[in-house]
Structures are given as structure tokens and as C-alpha cells.
Amino acid sequence: MLNQGDKKDSFDFTFLDRDKINYRNYHERLMGLLRVGGVAVFDNTLWGGTVAMHGDDILEWRISVRQAMIELNEVKEEEVHLIATMANRVVAKSTSPSKGLLQSNELYQYVLETTVYPREPKPLEELRSITTSHPRAMMGTAPDAGQMISMLLKVVGAKRTIEIGVFTGYSLLLTALTIPDDGKIIAVDVDRDAYEMGLSVIKKAGVKHKINFIQSEALPILDQLLEDKENEGTFDFGFVDADKVNYWNYHERLMKLLKVGGIAAYDNTLWGGSVAMPEEEIAEWMRPGRQFTIQFNELLAQDRRVDICLAPLGDGITICRRIC
Structure with missing residues (x-):
């Protein structure tokens, strides 16, 4: 599609929920296909909360994808914002000092430090x-x-x-x-x-x-x-x-x-x-x-x-x- 000149900068929206290991590759190509102001949405970017966990605590089959999600989330200088749809589990009795409703303080801090604070004016x-x-x-x-x-x-x-x-x-x-x-x-x-x-x-x-x-x-x-x-x-x-x-x-x-x-x-x-x-x-x-x-x-x-x-x-x- 990128080789077709009329397709560049022509798309308004895209949604991805497929092989996570290629998310960065998809993102790079979408930057050529989306128009300025277009939106890309990547699903599963917290990967069950594992992005904020130690490797020893994660099932082996999740580890490689966890690394791919961490690398994607660390892309901070692109000219497009990513909206991540998060599968959140509310800890109803949490004593967390934060306002976040994610399953752990560590996961909420990960979201802030990875995608929020680096872009905060x-x-x-x-x-x-x-x-x-x-x-x-x-x-x-x-x-x-x-x-x-x-x-x-x-x-x-x-x-x-x-x-x-x-x-x-x-x-x-x-x-x-x-x-x-x-x-x-x-x-x-x-x-x-x-x-x-x-x-x-x-x-x-x-x-x-x-x-x-x-x-x-x-x-x-x-x-x-x-x-x-x-x-x-x-x-x-x-x-x-x-x-x-x-x-x-x-x-x-x-x-x-x-x-x-x-x-x-x-x-x-x-x-x-x-x-x-x-x-x-x-x-x-x-x-x-x-x-x-x-x-x-x-x-x-x-x-x-x-x-x-x-x-x-x-x-x-x-x-x-x-x-x-």
C-alpha cells in the first residue's frame, strides 16, 4: 500500500489487535498511511499487566510479547498519539494513594511514566x-x-x-x-x-x-x-x-x-x-x-x-x- 502513492496520508483510522511482536513494524508503516490528525489504536498494550511485572512472575509464553509491548510503549517521539484500550481489573478495596484503577500501583505508574509524563507539557x-x-x-x-x-x-x-x-x-x-x-x-x-x-x-x-x-x-x-x-x-x-x-x-x-x-x-x-x-x-x-x-x-x-x-x-x- 505504501508503494501506491495515492494511499499515503489517506487513512483516518486504524485498529490493531494481531501479532504483538510486529506492532512496532505496523506502527512505522501506519505513520506513512495515516493522514495528519489520524488515529491508530493498538490493543493489549498492557499485556495483562505484565509490562509492569518482573520477568520471573510471568508465564513463559507471555514473555516475548511483553518485551514487544514494552518496546512499543517506549516510542515517545512519534508525531501521532496512541490510544491504548486497557483491560483493567479494579481493585475495589485498594489503598493506593493514586487515582488509578488499574490492578496494581506499579502498573499505573508504568502507564504514567511510559505514555503520560514524557508527553506532559x-x-x-x-x-x-x-x-x-x-x-x-x-x-x-x-x-x-x-x-x-x-x-x-x-x-x-x-x-x-x-x-x-x-x-x-x-x-x-x-x-x-x-x-x-x-x-x-x-x-x-x-x-x-x-x-x-x-x-x-x-x-x-x-x-x-x-x-x-x-x-x-x-x-x-x-x-x-x-x-x-x-x-x-x-x-x-x-x-x-x-x-x-x-x-x-x-x-x-x-x-x-x-x-x-x-x-x-x-x-x-x-x-x-x-x-x-x-x-x-x-x-x-x-x-x-x-x-x-x-x-x-x-x-x-x-x-x-x-x-x-x-x-x-x-x-x-x-x-x-x-x-x-
Whole structure:
């Protein structure tokens, strides 16, 4: 196909799930076949979690493929992002300090160090470091989920976005870094102090002009936007990481504000893995959020206005693409 001139740079998408030992060879050739902006998806890139395990702990038949996956994941300088579909096993009672839901801390760290941190812009790394001093640092967007948000923004060509729940601004900053220079973000949060904690990094990154931060509850702001009919169907992307009790209320309003083809992403939709646990095994403080999250997930599954995908990144992030 590469020898046929009309095939070069002509494909939009490809999916691979075959002999893993040739993944790198496939990748090299796909870089000539995919157009700029095209997407390649490689399955099984964590190889049952073995990529983060010692060789002695792995069944012999898996070892050679494990090495091929490690080599593929270490390709850091290509001009295309790889979305890896991960077969995750939730450790429901995990005491991990990370937000990851993978089967071990080592595996989550492998994902971060192999595919996330090497591509993380320096301002995001700085903001993530600053956030660690906040007493509620765990509220920050998980960097692996952030990486996916950045890709979604690029795929949809986002220019006008809404963010509900800002905290110190990790997801806000990555959005501002990703959208065009004349792009705009309406960012709403009741906590200005947390936002200002990361504001110096946002200013230093030169993207403050893209952000309209509003200190407020989110529902009144969304309703104000909807009062102007010209706002309906004009937003490309919405990210929600706020009070779980109102997720469905936010969703209903975003379905009017987003254009058809626009994307809404909702964070924490696995709620620490508790959505799949018996309620009596869950800490008391987590139960209300668990119940709201379960209800929200059930409602989304029935909503024919959107395509949905629940990705087990960070604490779970559900992607909704408006289709009507």
C-alpha cells in the first residue's frame, strides 16, 4: 500500500489487535498511511499487566510479547498519539494513594511514566506539583485522564469549551494549551482560592486570555447561557468534575449547549471502584457519591442523544458525544 502513492496520508483510522511482536513494524508503516490528525489504536498494550511485572512472575509464553509491548510503549517521539484500550481489573478495596484503577500501583505508574509524563507539557507538570500541597490534592484531574481529554479536544477540533469544576486548574490549563489561540473556555467553580493557586502557572504559560473564570455555582451560569438562544449548539466540548448530585442537571444543559458532534466528559464515574462494590463495604462518606454516580451512569446508558464510553482512566471518565 505504501508503494501506491495515492494511499499515503489517506487513512483516518486504524485498529490493531494481531501479532504483538510486529506492532512496532505496523506502527512505522501506519505513520506513512495515516493522514495528519489520524488515529491508530493498538490493543493489549498492557499485556495483562505484565509490562509492569518482573520477568520471573510471568508465564513463559507471555514473555516475548511483553518485551514487544514494552518496546512499543517506549516510542515517545512519534508525531501521532496512541490510544491504548486497557483491560483493567479494579481493585475495589485498594489503598493506593493514586487515582488509578488499574490492578496494581506499579502498573499505573508504568502507564504514567511510559505514555503520560514524557508527553506532559512543563506547565502541567508544574501545576501538578503545586497542587500536591493542597489538602484536597486528590481532587485534581488524574494526568492519564488529562492526556485523553487533550486528545479528545484535538480530535473534535475544540475551540469553545465549558469546564464545570476547576479546582487548581490542571484540566483547565491543559484545555487552554490545546485549543487554538483564539479559543475560549468558560470555567465555573465556587472556590476561587483553589483556582488562584494555579493561576500563576496559567499566566506564565501565556493562555490566561482564553479563560473566563466565573466564581459561582454552575447551574445558574449554565441557565444564563441558555437564556441567550444564540449559545445553543455552539460549544465543542464540556468537562464536568464537580458535585456529583448535579451531574444529570449539568448533562441536560450541556445537551443544549453542545453542538451535534460535540463531546461532554464526566470525571469520577467509577467513584473509586465503589460502583461495583456492596454498599456495606464502602466508607460512609463515599456512599452518597456512589449512589449519585450509579444513578448517573444508568441514566447515561439510556440517553439516546449521545454515544457513550466509560474509560477506566483516573477515577473513571465517561465520554459522551452528542448525536442529536
